[in-house]
Amino acid sequence: MAAATATGTKGTVRQVIGPVLDVEFPAGKLPKIYNALRIEAKNSAGQLVALTAEVQQLLGDHRVRAVAMSTTDGLVRGMEAVDTGSPICVPVGEATLGRIFNVLGEPVDEQGPVTTTETASIHRAAPLLTELETKPKVFETGIKVIDLLAPYRQGGKVGLFGGAGVGKTVLIQELINNIAKEHGGVSVFAGVGERTREGNDLYEEFKESGVINSDDLSKSKVALCFGQMNE
Structure with missing residues (x-):
């Protein structure tokens, strides 16, 4: 727990x-x-x-x-x-890379426990405005049609709207892959109400592309959290 x-x-x-x-x-x-x-x-x-x-x-x-x-x-x-005297706390840090967690921060990928003592509350305060980069800057996704017609702002928020099966998750997957390989960054993917099959397919594709390094999880570039529809 x-x-x-x-x-x-x-x-x-x-x-x-x-x-x-x-x-x-x-x-x-x-x-x-x-x-x-x-x-x-x-x-x-x-x-x-x-x-x-x-x-x-x-x-x-x-x-x-x-x-x-x-x-x-x-x-x-x-x-x-x-x-318990505190909100739900989940593991954070490099030990979470390449792992899959449930809504309580418990690993569900059959890879054993997470070896870290560093945790954070799911209700912790947002960063102060003074800690954020306020200068407008385009975030290069590596997807040409997005960078040309609807560029994303670095540090901003973007909503992807669409029906079932139109490719929202595929687009996010491509963003995660490009962030890892072009920018050297890491990502957190939260699948809220995600289908089990799609979540498994996403995990396998991340391993095939190298975003998740099965041999050395510390070299992975993403941590995943999945919540079922009843959670």
């Missing part, structure tokens, strides 16, 4: 509605908004329920409302929830 170790204040699950759950805590010990709650317990059928939820609302009457980061199957009222 990528959140802090669950050794904080203990609460009790009082209501479960789909992925949303209400948890009651002792008076004066409510978790903060965005704190991660960890639930590990067995239900009446003997099944182990283990999930992480994120606090989204303080309801009053010593209760908080949280959203589960995975399925709530088997979760019942009365189960114990522990406030």
Whole structure:
């Protein structure tokens, strides 16, 4: 689990509605908004329920409302929830290159654990304006039609809109490949609701192109994070 170790204040699950759950805590010990709650317990059928939820609302009457980061199957009222004392934290740094993570920052590529102690909160503050490059500059993508007709601004944001199967992911893949080979940079690809087949194809294509170096992951130029539609 990528959140802090669950050794904080203990609460009790009082209501479960789909992925949303209400948890009651002792008076004066409510978790903060965005704190991660960890639930590990067995239900009446003997099944182990283990999930992480994120606090989204303080309801009053010593209760908080949280959203589960995975399925709530088997979760019942009365189960114990522990406030981790911090938001969900994920590994960062060079150790993440060439790896695939889930929504909690856990590796899902069967390559073993991530060997790093460096983590960052998913809700950390954005960089200050004084830390950013404010001088307008064209970002050369290496894709001629984009650089000529719709150039990207370096340090800016770009939206790619289109229906299913028109090539949005292919374009992003080409950008990642060019950034790695022409600029020597690294990229982070987040697949939100990505199809499993497409995610696997993307991973294999990255390995074939050399963006992901299977022999030495530290030489890879991309880290990937995939979230399923139920996460």
